[in-house]
Amino acid sequence: MWRTRSLVFSLALGTVMLELVPPRLASAAMTRLAEPQQQALALPDPAQLSATFSQIAKRVEPSVVSITTEVQRQPTSNRRRGGSIDPPDPFGFGDPNPQNQGPRGSAEGSGFIVDKSGYIITNHHVVDGAVKIKVRLDDKSEYTARLIGSDSGDDGTDLALLRIDAGKELPFLRLANSDAASPGDWVLAIGNPFGFNQTLTAGIISAKGRVNVGSQFQSFIQTDAAINPGNSGGPLVNMAGEVIGVNTMIASQTGSFEGLGFALPSNTVATIYGQLLNAGKVTRGWIGISYNPEPDAALYRALGLKDSSGVIVDSVTTGGPAERAGLMAGDINTEVNSIRVSSGSELVAIVSNTSVGRSIPVKSFRDGNVRTFNVQIDDRGKAVAEVAKNKPSSVEESRTPKTLGVRVQSLTPQTARQLGLDRSDGVVVTSVDADGLAAETGLTRGMVIKRVYADSQGFEINDSDDFHNVEGRLKSGMSVALMVLVRNRAGEYRSTFVAVTIP
Helix, strand or coil, rough: CCCHHHHHHHHHHHHHHHCCCCHHHHHHHHHHHCCCCCCCCCCCHHHHHHHHHHHHHHHHHHEEEEEEEECCCCCCCCCCCCEEEEECCCCCCCCCCCCHCCCCEEEEEEECCCCCCCCCEEHHHHCCEEEEEEECCCCCCCCEEEEEEEEECCCCCEEEEEECCCCCCCCCCEEECCCCEEEEEEEEEEEEHHHHCCEEEEEEEEEEEEECCCCCCCEEECCCCCCCCCCCCEEECCCCEEEEEEEEEEEEECCCCCCCCCEEEEHHHHHHHHHHHCCCCCCCEEEEEECCCCCHHHHHHCCCCCCCCCCEEEECCCCCHHCCCCCCCCEEEEEECCCCCCCHHHHHHHHHHCCCCCCEEEEECCCCEEEEEEEEEEEEEHHHHHHHHCCCCEEEEHCCCCCCCCCEEECCCHHHHHHHHCCCCCEEEEEEECCHHHHHHCCCCCEEEEEEEECEEEEECCCCHHHHHHHHCCCCCCCEEEEEEEECCCCCCEEEEEEEEEC
């Protein structure tokens, strides 16, 4: 109400001010105000829009189900991950009733039928830890569901596939092409928030491609359609009544709707559905690299690339596919399997969806040149398990001297010129581990390491090989100093030292 009155007042004030100027000027101003800046878009007829919503609801609701589970333990996935994302029990996991606490509790969520034979898609966190899964259809009939397969939300897409045997063909929803959806499109969310079955809410697509709010395999459609606890696993549909997403997550300070809902795109859902249906699990490709998630233009320039595009490799896994193919830390991957990539999430999506055992070309920028590496895709699940199995115990780790926790790249004449250096000897810092030793010294990206001192002995650093050779000599208890070049605001370099003691 306050906003409405303020708007009226502002308009009235504008009219008064216009009347105070000379008539000729006022006429010119009125003419300018009347000139259309662009052709107005036709507004939808409210009655027609309402009728469309009603038709979609009638078409979709018979395929949306309510899911109730008995859980043996508190589910492990989708715990709070900082900030307002996924506040405790955002979709009704932690039953507030004291009588339900203990060895067994209950949980509720939503899902939807995707095949007439009774296959149902929902979120993994809806059925995580369940010892019994009950599905209630729109006609109030109930069935015990069988878990076909699941993809964890901790390091996956947070999707699960169920099946019920209803003894009859069931109405189902079709998966649309989520890539065709655009911000501003109308969408409807259907589910069972707070146990209120078949609740329909409307909104628009607020954004697409939202990352860094879940696992590395989750890229979300953001919507302002109201999503609340219990909506998890329910469909987000377009104006044709087709599924473009699975409602999965909210950003909220309270655990309830605040206008920020996130749905997994239907194209992702279709891929995971196929794997769960055929194998009961999800297999993802892996090449064994870590990448810089938020590189800035200065880092790209330091590495010799002007257009600030591509994925900067922070490190490669020893013995992994990337290392076997010849990729190195500091490389900038610009194309993967003939597809240009500008972010780590794009690279991960391509690699994870590539068949294990297949070799793909990876174009990478290094030392002023673009090279192509043929990388054979490994099974991510097996690789991660192997790394965990071979990880040294805490006792062994305490006996092993830590590295400096810094990644470097050899300077080339080209990168030296771009950095404003007269000589190309030394290494440029490409990344620093947040919890590493180098971070404690204040060493940051873009600094140039020229010399390393260890227990009073100095070592010239001409390239990355020199640096890694010196780093390999470091032992626990050693005092180490690095002579580095630091650039000031005027663009001039000065030499300084940073020191650390190896624990």
